[in-house]
Amino acid sequence: MESIAPTNDQFESLSPAVMRGSTVVFKNFNDFANRKSRQPDGFSYGITGTPTARGLERRIAQLEGGRHCVITPSGQSALMTTVMGFVRGGDHLLVSAACYGALKAFAQKWLASMNVEVEFYPPAVGAEIESLIRANTRMICMESPGTVTMEMQDTPAIAAIAKRRGVLTMMDNTWASPLGFRPLDHGVDFSIEAATKFLGGHSDLLMGSISMNDSAHYDVLRETQSVLGQQVSPEDCFLVLRGLETLGLRVAAQSASALCVAQWLQMQPEVDRVLYPPLESDPGHALWKRDFRTNGCLFSLILKPAPEAAFHGFFDAFKRFVIGASWGGVHSLAAYYPASLQADRLFPATDQPVVRLSIGLEDTGELIADLQAALAGYAAGRASAPAR
Known part of the structure; x- marks a missing residue:
C-alpha cells in the first residue's frame, strides 16, 4: 500500500511533528501476526502511542536521568498505573499520609477492597519506615513535599531501606520537577510527574509520566498502559514538548x-x-x-x-x-x-x-x-x- 502522507526531504522544522493514528498498518502478514513483539518501544496499535509520544517520553526520561518513560493521560493516572502494574491482592502497600488525595482514595476505596493491605505512614518519616515494612510489603508510595502541607521525606534513606528489603518505591516528584530533584538518582524505582504542572506549564492540558531505569519494569508498565487504555493525545504531547523548551x-x-x-x-x-x-x-x-x-x-x-x-x-x-x-x-x-x-x-x-x-x-x-x-x-x- 502506497503511503498517502506527502514526503519532502528538504523540509525540516524546529517544531516536532504531530503524528496521529489509531490503526497501525503493517507491510505484510508476518509483521501483523507478530505485532506484539514490537513492544515496549515499537508500535502495534495507537493505544500505546505514536512517534510523537515516543519523542516526548525520550525527552522526559533524559530529564529524569532514566532509561525509560511511559506517559499517561494525567498525573493522577500515572500514580494509579504504577500501582496497578505491580500491586496485587495479598500485598502490603505503604502510602504517605500526605499523598495526593486521589491516590489516597484509590488505595482506601479500591485497592483495599481487592485485598491489598493499605497502610498510611507519617509523611515526615525517614529511615524509621523500616519498622513498617512487612514480609508482603510490595511498594512504598512517596511524595515530597506533601501535596498540601509540604512535609519533607528523607527519600534517599527510604529508597535505600526499600532496596535492601526488596520493596519497590515510587515518588510523586511534581513539586520539584526533574530540574529540582531526580528521584532515580537517589535510588527510587519510579519517578512520577504530573506533566500537567511544570512540564506543560500553561494550564491547558492533562498528562502524567512514569520514568524508570529497569527494563523489566518498563515492559510491565507499557503493557499496563495498553491494558488500561491509558492513551495520550499527540496534540497534548506536542504541547508538553513545546513547554519543555521553556x-x-x-x-x-x-x-x-x-x-x-x-x-x-x-x-x-x-x-x-x-x-x-x-x-x-x-x-x-x-x-x-x-x-x-x-x-x-x-x-x-x-x-x-x-x-x-x-x-x-x-x-x-x-x-x-x-x-x-x-x-x-x-x-x-x-x-x-x-x-x-x-x-x-x-x-x-x-x-x-x-x-x-x-x-x-x-x-x-x-x-x-x-x-x-x-x-x-x-x-x-x-x-x-x-x-x-
Missing part, C-alpha cells in the same frame, strides 16, 4: 518569585505559619537544602484563627491571583482547604484551614500587593467576627 526559564523565575513571596508572607501579622521547605523556619528545610536544587512554585500558609467568613474577604480581594485547583502554570493560583479536610487527614500538620498558593510569572511586586489586599480583607473579617 521549562528551565519558567522554573527558575517562578522559584525565585515564590521564595520572595513566601518570605514576605511569613512576616505578616495575619499569617500564623508558611509551609514551605525552602524557608529556614520550615521543619523540612534541612532535607530540602541537602537534596533539592530549586524552590518550586507551590507553598501553603496557615492564617491566624478566624471564622470561615474571613476567608471570603481574603479570596474575594484578589485581582492577580486566580482561584482554582492545580498549579505550576504561568498564572498564579490560590486554593482553599477547610479545617474539616485537615481533621480527616492521618498525622495532620494542622487543625486549621490551609491556603495554598502557586506562584506564576506575574510581577512579584504585584503579587505581593495582591496578597496585601487579601490579608487586609481577612483582617477585616477577623475584626468583625463576634467575640467568643
Whole structure:
C-alpha cells in the first residue's frame, strides 16, 4: 500500500511533528501476526502511542536521568498505573499520609477492597519506615513535599531501606520537577510527574509520566498502559514538548518569585505559619537544602484563627491571583482547604484551614500587593467576627 502522507526531504522544522493514528498498518502478514513483539518501544496499535509520544517520553526520561518513560493521560493516572502494574491482592502497600488525595482514595476505596493491605505512614518519616515494612510489603508510595502541607521525606534513606528489603518505591516528584530533584538518582524505582504542572506549564492540558531505569519494569508498565487504555493525545504531547523548551526559564523565575513571596508572607501579622521547605523556619528545610536544587512554585500558609467568613474577604480581594485547583502554570493560583479536610487527614500538620498558593510569572511586586489586599480583607473579617 502506497503511503498517502506527502514526503519532502528538504523540509525540516524546529517544531516536532504531530503524528496521529489509531490503526497501525503493517507491510505484510508476518509483521501483523507478530505485532506484539514490537513492544515496549515499537508500535502495534495507537493505544500505546505514536512517534510523537515516543519523542516526548525520550525527552522526559533524559530529564529524569532514566532509561525509560511511559506517559499517561494525567498525573493522577500515572500514580494509579504504577500501582496497578505491580500491586496485587495479598500485598502490603505503604502510602504517605500526605499523598495526593486521589491516590489516597484509590488505595482506601479500591485497592483495599481487592485485598491489598493499605497502610498510611507519617509523611515526615525517614529511615524509621523500616519498622513498617512487612514480609508482603510490595511498594512504598512517596511524595515530597506533601501535596498540601509540604512535609519533607528523607527519600534517599527510604529508597535505600526499600532496596535492601526488596520493596519497590515510587515518588510523586511534581513539586520539584526533574530540574529540582531526580528521584532515580537517589535510588527510587519510579519517578512520577504530573506533566500537567511544570512540564506543560500553561494550564491547558492533562498528562502524567512514569520514568524508570529497569527494563523489566518498563515492559510491565507499557503493557499496563495498553491494558488500561491509558492513551495520550499527540496534540497534548506536542504541547508538553513545546513547554519543555521553556521549562528551565519558567522554573527558575517562578522559584525565585515564590521564595520572595513566601518570605514576605511569613512576616505578616495575619499569617500564623508558611509551609514551605525552602524557608529556614520550615521543619523540612534541612532535607530540602541537602537534596533539592530549586524552590518550586507551590507553598501553603496557615492564617491566624478566624471564622470561615474571613476567608471570603481574603479570596474575594484578589485581582492577580486566580482561584482554582492545580498549579505550576504561568498564572498564579490560590486554593482553599477547610479545617474539616485537615481533621480527616492521618498525622495532620494542622487543625486549621490551609491556603495554598502557586506562584506564576506575574510581577512579584504585584503579587505581593495582591496578597496585601487579601490579608487586609481577612483582617477585616477577623475584626468583625463576634467575640467568643
